[in-house]
Amino acid sequence: MGTTLQELREQVRAPVITADDPGYHEARTVHNGMFDRRPLVIVRAEQVPDVIAAVNYAREAGHDLSIKGGGHSAPGFGTNDGGVVIDLSLMRWVHVDPRFRIARAGGGATWGDFNYATHAYGLATTGGIVSTTGIAGLTLGGGIGYLSRAYGLTIDNLLSADVVTADGQALTASPTENEDLFWALRGGGGNFGVVTSFEYRLHPVDEVYVGLFFYELEHAGALLRFFRDFIPVASEAYGAFPSFQIAPPLEFIPADRHGDTLCAAIVQWAGPLDKGEEAMQPFRDLAPRVGEMVGPMPYPALNAAFDAIFPKGIRSYWKGSFVTELTDAAIEQHLIYGPKVPEVSATMHMYPINGACHRVPAADTAFAYRNATFATVILASWQNPADDAERIQWVRDYYNATAPHSEPGGYINFMDDDDRSRVPENYGGNYQRLAEAKRTYDPDNLFHLNQNISPST
Known part of the structure; x- marks a missing residue:
């Protein structure tokens, strides 16, 4: 060497x-x-x-x-x-075995690459919200997306991974090989090596029924209270989340409302398409809509729907928390800070992670918050460096106001650089076992540029 x-x-x-x-x-x-x-x-x-x-x-x-x-x-x-x-961007291959509903993909593949390959067979697995996101980072952090309630987190569909560890060894991690490494990779982030390929379980997902509903801000409280009551009992075919959003220039939003601050529900139905209209009805009944778009859509198109808002090179800062119970006090804080969303590429999303996610015990993977109902992200993205301080402050103020009403930890993929002190809380009772895996596979902490798990803990 x-x-x-x-x-x-x-x-x-x-x-x-x-x-x-x-x-x-x-x-x-x-x-x-x-x-x-x-x-x-x-x-x-x-x-x-x-x-x-x-x-x-x-x-x-x-x-x-x-x-x-x-x-x-x-x-x-x-x-x-x-x-x-x-x-790893040259390692973007995806191989699909439709008979056994399995796909293996290179560590540099994006969800756009992955969905393109699997959609040809009417198959998919839980991915993210933006198709340009890499499969590696999203998977290693846990993997929250539109299909989480129906099919679990991305890590719940991970069958094996090929990993190069800090000592230069190429290992396979699976339920039968290097089991402790496989456990740690499922939520432990990039702490344990370079994953060169992932093997996933696939599910029959071709077209999904989608509804984008924009409401006046005066209905934001009703929207959040509706989600609080709806998600725990809703069919697992729903993937839906509320948001605060400055109206983009979309055809189904009246032109004189473009640029106005609204609240929104982004709804996906992965059940039978002929039940799609019925599935959208609760969101129509909630309140009058400023604009709406409803209809069937190929799953890869839904996964790419927000790509244009987050182009490469945009400046970004975010924070997140897990929420078990969305209290009235928490909703009050959302109603204060959500309407201050500063631009079209800034938002608050509250992703539901119950359903299939709750059927995996907290100790079975490194992802510890299996009791949480929502994973909230507060995101600012902007183009002008002169706006850095103002955009970052909006995220911090919003996070600080809602944190007392949330769990101590949050989704590792929603942490920013100044959140590294939260790493133990993000893993809860699984942190000590992760530190032991870190000592085994990376005792000198070569892989430390991440939400770092210290081998010395």
């Missing part, structure tokens, strides 16, 4: 990109435009041996190591200054 860049170049077939090479500035970018970092070297891995060589190089040379899948990490963990970046 070598510790010079020339030795690294000789060991891999993948592109090895430094500041003197063409494409460096494009290769060093991540989705969040707040991070303008300059790594020493970027290895655009094509195969597992490339990843092994890059991990060994970073370890032996003593460099910081970032893993970039989809590049959507809000804290910019997919890049660094002066260290090594393993970029």
Whole structure:
């Protein structure tokens, strides 16, 4: 194993990109435009041996190591200054076995890649809300999406993973191989190695019935109270969440209302399509709509519906919490801060994670909050750097107001860089076991650019 860049170049077939090479500035970018970092070297891995060589190089040379899948990490963990970046974006393959309803995908695939491949067979698994998100980061954090109530978290559908660990070993983690690593990967984030491929269970999901309902702000309290009562008893075919949203220029919203602050319900029905209209009726009965769009939609189209609002390079900051009971006191705080949403690419979403998610015991995976009903995210995204302080403050104020009415921890994928102190709370009773897995697979904390689990705990 070598510790010079020339030795690294000789060991891999993948592109090895430094500041003197063409494409460096494009290769060093991540989705969040707040991070303008300059790594020493970027290895655009094509195969597992490339990843092994890059991990060994970073370890032996003593460099910081970032893993970039989809590049959507809000804290910019997919890049660094002066260290090594393993970029998996060339490993975007997806292989589908429709007979057994299984798909294996490369660690650099996005949910758009994955859905494109599986949709050809009328199949899907729980993914995220934006299709440009990488499958790796979303899965390793747990995986909350439209299909969570029907089919569980993404990790509940993970069958195995191929991982390169800190010592440069290529391992398979599954229920029968390296079981402790498999347990830790399902919610423990990027703490335990570089996952080069994931194997998932698929479900029969082709077209879904979708409703986008925009209401006047005066109905926001009724909307939140409705969700509080509706979600615990609703059919698991529903994937739905409330939000505060400045009206985008969509055709079904009157032109004179574009730019107005509204509240909204984003509703997905994964049950029989002929029951779709009936499934939308409770949201029509809730209150008069400023605008609505209702109808069948291919699942990949729903998963890509918000992509244009969050383009690569947009600046982002967010925070999240788990909510077991949405109290009246919590709703009061939402009604104060939600209407202050600063622009069309900022929002509050409250994702339901009951249903199938609750049927997995808290100790079965690293994702500890199996009793939570909702996972809330407060997100600001904006283009102008001059707005940084104001946008960040809106998120912090909103979070601080609702935190006393939430669980101590939140979804690891909704944590920002200043949330690292919350890591033990985010894992609750599973944290000690995660620290033990960290000591086994990464005792020197090579993989520390993440929501870090310390091996010294």
